Amino acid sequence: MTSPAANRLGRIGIWTAELNSTEPAHRAQITEAAAELEELGYGTVWLGSGPPLAAVTAVLGATERITAATGILSIWSHEAKDLAAFTAETERRTPGRFVLGLGVSHGPLAPRYAKPYTRMTAYLGELDDAPEPVPAQNRILAALGPRMLRLAAERALGAHPYLVTSGYIAEARSLLGPGALLAPELMVILDTDPDRARATARDALAFYLTLPNYSGNLLRLGFAESDFDGGGSDRLLDALFALGDTEHAAARVGEFLAAGADHVCVQVLSAGGDGVVPSRAAWRELAEALPLG
Secondary structure, eight states: OOSTTHHHHOSEEEEESTTOOOOGGGHHHHHHHHHHHHHHTOOEEEEESSOOHHHHHHHHHHOSSOEEEEEOEETTTSOHHHHHHHHHHHHHHSTTOEEEEEEOOOGGGOTTOOOHHHHHHHHHHHHHHSSSOOOGGGEEEOOOSHHHHHHHHHHSSEEOOOSOOHHHHHHHHHHHOSSSEEOOEEEEEEOSOHHHHHHHHHHHHHHHTTSHHHHHHHHHTTOOGGGGGGGOOHHHHHHHEEEESHHHHHHHHHHHHHHTOSOEEEEEOOOOOOSSOTTHHHHHHHHHHSOOO
């Protein structure tokens, strides 16, 4: 590991929106799934897709050691003072176990989107000036570009980039320096049929390719506009996803760690299970292959 902060999150976490439901009927399944992730040895649960804060509370209440992180809350949708108050209260209940993940979202998804870097800088200032400030070590930024990465190193625990390659990880590490946490997300599709796995990946990727922050970053990494056609070229899919069995997934995680990641947030797609938390079986399979220690 590169950053000392990595000890707090562990080497591998699970990125999922499957634990976000606050419906009473779903509570038992979500509680059981969160507790199992801790038992399996995952270091962090990344509650994805703008989770409700109640979901964070539920996961922390169902576990004893695992870290919970938001991946990611949009700064356009939440007042800084409210998140500061929630973070302070959560820190009192479960010290050292919550990381506030923040991002600027995307223009097509945020009606007030304007000057994202400027707004993020001001937002971090509001967190600093809150009655109970959010310390830098308790917040992480969804950074992609160089300026946001440097801001993540200077004003937060580090960066949580989404939809990136191992080549990007090496570049990000050089910009962040050795002290900041680098916790990228990696999508995993456990399917040994290459055509079917790529079809699943294209279904997942198509929407992201319409968002300029992601497509622009991929162009900076050397991909061409033609790589976006039809939901993504084979070379783009192979760079962004782990497609295949658990051993291949573990190898891809290893690539990210070797390139400079401190922690990898694994997102399982199309696990094929039933119920409120369909990926539980896949999380178990991956736990046997991933370096969770």
